[in-house]
Amino acid sequence: MVLADLGRRINNAVSEATKSSTVTQSVVDTLLKEISNALMESDVDIKLVLKLRKKLKATLEVKESDNITNRKKLIQKAVFDELCDLIDVKNVEIFKPRKKQSNVIMFVGLQGSGKTTTCTKLAVYYQRRGFKVGMVCADTFRAGAFDQLKQNATKARIPYFGSYTESDPVKVAQEGVEKFKKEKFEIIIVDTSGRHRQEEELFKEMVEIGEVVKPNQTIMVLDASIGQAAEAQARAFKESSNFGAIILTKMDGHAKGGGAISAVASSNTPIIFIGTGEHINDLESFTAKQFISKLLGIGDIQGLMEHVKTLNLDQGDSMKNFQEGKFTLKDLQSQMNNILKMGPLSKIAQMLPGGIGEMMNQVGEEETSNRFKRMICIMDSMTKKELESDGSIFIDEPSRIIRVARGSGTTVTEVEAVLLQRNMFARMAQTTKNMQSNLPPGMADKMQQPQFQKAMQQMQQNPDMMENIQKMMGGMGGMPGMGGMPGMGGMGGMPSMQDMQKMMQNPSFRQMADQMRKQFGM
Incomplete structure (x- = not known):
């Protein structure tokens, strides 16, 4: 970005x-x-x-x-x-769709702002959260509008409605919304014609569509590249459509995005999402604290967790093994595959605290991704027996390393790096198990409670606390689990038990622990 x-x-x-x-x-x-x-x-x-x-x-x-x-x-x-x-936009309530009822969302915006593409992105966003979603193309003004929506919806596997013969957008919108309501769709997204402030007829048409479909939420799509002009456009549309929220598009490619965000905020209209790319998954929820946290490199752990939950990743027995202090090569293979499924590595890195995103930029997205893929290729060349082992089988029989290197088209050094990475994850798993065994009774359950997660988020957004944590981690050799990763040099290795004990003696750590004990009655 x-x-x-x-x-x-x-x-x-x-x-x-x-x-x-x-x-x-x-x-x-x-x-x-x-x-x-x-x-x-x-x-x-x-x-x-x-x-x-x-x-x-x-x-x-x-x-x-x-x-x-x-x-x-x-x-x-x-x-x-x-x-x-x-x-930040204060004292403005943002609409949240409810399940088991119809929620109509109408899109308005300028021509060329990416409105139809954003409709698809939002549809995919809600679909991944378990909503039954349908899309209606009420844009009969632009040639090819229905074809574009149809193509996008088909690719995303989302039901759609439109017409090649009906020229009245109000009628198309009404029929589409009624059809999806009868079929018990929970989210119905209505795409309207793009327009400009000067086009009075199109504005009148937009108002008529709104009166017919009675949207629960009207969203304006704004191109971030227009910068400060976003405020004037937002006010003009507000007078006609009285929209309740804004989605900013093209935030990945233009320096004027900061001007657009601040301009819209000054118009007292909340931004609910930002478009960060051309892919149908490149839509991020927007809150002021999360955005500034990512901007300053503090990270967006909440956003990362939300993203992971929507992916339905196949964890298999990996997490269970990890909690029990075990970690096989098969577990490493599973986690590597999941990381690649999460999307562009640079996007994931931006959500992590501690400047990892900046390190990723220095190494390069393509190089890092290729390193991950080569590691997976190495593990794909292993036998079932080898994958289910802790790697010691390669030490006992070094010829296996040569065979895997030849089979994967890599080098012996790269195979050894994969084995080293497994060892580091295994050490982390053992450390986690030891720490959990020393937790007070009921602590593990309390860590899953919403108030605990909220406290962790607040801690993440506290620059002073993050600085102390980074200092503690810095004294232990860097971020855990990333040392030894090919292409990610300089990030340190896994902390040992002695390192963990040293961290626990740190006054800042004890202060943080005392705060949590008071809050959760531990």
């Missing part, structure tokens, strides 16, 4: 400010200047930037009595909070 450049610049500015031995007013002024320049170059309105700068300056006012550590914490938290506030 082009906005990653904005995130890097803001991160660098904050890092420079917090690295300074003394946080003077001059350091704060430099920080504010860098952040302001980065936002304006990303097409954020200058009035919004000046407002943010004024609020940040008041929050970060340097006092001689302030503790240096407290000032650094304040800088990190203030920047995060003010950026969230810049794009």
Whole structure:
């Protein structure tokens, strides 16, 4: 995403400010200047930037009595909070479709904004969450509109309705919605003709369709590349269709996305999704905190978990074995296949905290993906007996390594790297088992409760807490489970039990544990 450049610049500015031995007013002024320049170059309105700068300056006012550590914490938290506030729409209720009833969603927007494609993306999004979804093409104005929707729907295996002969879009919309309601569809998405502010007849048509289908939610699709102009377009459509939410498209390829998001937020209309690519799965739910977390490299663990749940990945016995402290080569093969099913590795990496996304950019998406595929190819060349082993069979019979290397078209070194990776996962599994066995009674069940997950999300969005965790992990050799991965050098290895014990003695870790014990009564 082009906005990653904005995130890097803001991160660098904050890092420079917090690295300074003394946080003077001059350091704060430099920080504010860098952040302001980065936002304006990303097409954020200058009035919004000046407002943010004024609020940040008041929050970060340097006092001689302030503790240096407290000032650094304040800088990190203030920047995060003010950026969230810049794009957050408050006190606006967002529609949430309910199952076992018909929810009609009508799409409106400009020509060329990606409206029909976005209809399909949203249909796939809800379909993966168990809704029965249908699509209606009420765009009779643009030649080929029904063909496009039909092609998209067929590819995504979603029922659709439209007509080659009926020219009245109001009638097509009415018939389509009535048909899907009779067939007990839960989500009915209505695609309308693209239009411009000057086209009064098309606006009138849009209003008539709305009166007939009575949508539960009207969504406007906006092209992020128009930047600050998004606010004017949003207001013009608001006067006619009174839409309740916005989806921003083409966020993956244009630096003006920051301007579009902030402009729409200033119009007090919530953005509910952003389009991040051309694939039917490239649609992400949008909240201010999640977006800023990803932008600043803090990560979006909640978004990652939501994404994983929709994929229905085949875990087999892998997770059970992992919890029991075991991890075979077959388990590693299964997890590698699942990682590739999750989508582009760069997209997944952006959801992880700790700058992994930046490392992925340095290594390269294609190279990393190829490394994963070669590892899977190596395991595909193993026998059933070898896959179900812990890898020791290769140590006892080294000729097996040569055979697998030849069979997979790889090298002996690459086969050894796969065996090393299995060893690291096995160590992690054993560590997890040991930690679970030392948990207080009932702790494992409490970790599954919604309030625990919410607390973890809040911790993730706390820059100070994330910094402490990263420092603890840094002292243990980096992110667990990633060391030794071909193409991912420099990320460290698995922590040993001694490392884990050392981490538990860390004051920050004990403080975090005490907070959780108080919250969950452990």
